Amino acid sequence: MMGDSSIRYGFVSRFFHWLMALGFAWMLLTACARFIDKDAAFTKAVFQFHGQVGFTILWMGVLRILWALSQSKNRPEKNMLTTLGHMAMYALMVIVPIFAVLRMMGGGRAFTYWNTIPVLSASEEKTQWMVDLGNNFHGLLGWILFALIIGHILMTIKHRMAGGAEDVLPRMLGK
Numbered sequence: 513m514m515g516d517s518s519i520r521y522g523f524v525s526r527f528f529h530w531l532m533a534l535g536f537a538w539m540l541l542t543a544c545a546r547f548i549d550k551d552a553a554f555t556k557a558v559f560q561f562h563g564q565v566g567f568t569i570l571w572m573g574v575l576r577i578l579w580a581l582s583q584s585k586n587r588p589e590k591n592m593l594t595t596l597g598h599m600a601m602y603a604l605m606v607i608v609p610i611f612a613v614l615r616m617m618g619g620g621r622a623f624t625y626w627n628t629i630p631v632l633s634a635s636e637e638k639t640q641w642m643v644d645l646g647n648n649f650h651g652l653l654g655w656i657l658f659a660l661i662i663g664h665i666l667m668t669i670k671h672r673m674a675g676g677a678e679d680v681l682p683r684m685l686g687k
């Protein structure tokens with residue numbers, strides 16, 4: 513029930529998948545708002561939680577990858593391309609927020625998680641390569657991750673329409 517099997521994903525995998533899918537919907541909304549107009553009142557209202565939700569995706573992503581590794585032998589079978597697509601999404605779901613955190617560290621900026629847990633304290637010291645890494649790659653890789661996710665959803669729809677054994681959605685719905 514908790515673990516995966518050759519016919520479906522178990523509760524833990526499904527919990528990570530769908531809860532984090534909500535998180536990614538929020539990240540897409542906030543990134544698009546910023547891309548369209550970074551000074552709009554709506555963007556300011558929603559973007560303040562971009563980093564908070566993004567940091568949640570980071571630590572949950574680490575747990576999800578460890579869980580996926582522990583289940584790799586008993587997951588439903590898939591082809592090479594699908595496996596590569598999933599691996600790319602796993603990698604980017606931690607790399608993208610890590611680059612943002614590195615940029616904050618490099619810029620000497622403080623970060624308090626949900627206004628309660630101090631993660632980074634402010635510092636006078638600046639580390640330019642960390643800031644550059646974040647500036648050059650955080651947004652770019654974030655958009656690439658969103659493109660992969662959209663491709664992933666489209667493939668799920670395509671397989672669903674083909675029906676029968678091709679339909680992989682029930683595996684992730686626990687049926």
Ligand code: HEM
Binds near residue numbers: 547609655657
């Ligand atoms: C999986 C997690 C994340 C995703 C997918 C993501 C995605 C993105 C994307 C696509 C942009 C570009 C928006 C634009 O073009 O205007 C962006 C910008 C930004 N993100 Fe994130 N982000 C994530 C996590 C984080 C975290 C954890 C932080 C900070 C703690 C953060 C801070 C920022 C900031 C300050 C910007 C504006 C500057 C820039 O464009 O790089 N993000 N994010």
Ligand code: HEM
Binds near residue numbers: 536684
């Ligand atoms: C409406 C949205 C989504 C649908 C319908 C969907 C559907 C699915 C399905 C059917 C599978 C099983 C595929 C198989 O075993 O062949 C799967 C697995 C997977 N999906 Fe999604 N997905 C969605 C959103 C997302 C998002 C936002 C991400 C974020 C990166 C994501 C990442 C993954 C990954 C990494 C796997 C591999 C198994 C796991 O660890 O969960 N999916 N998805």
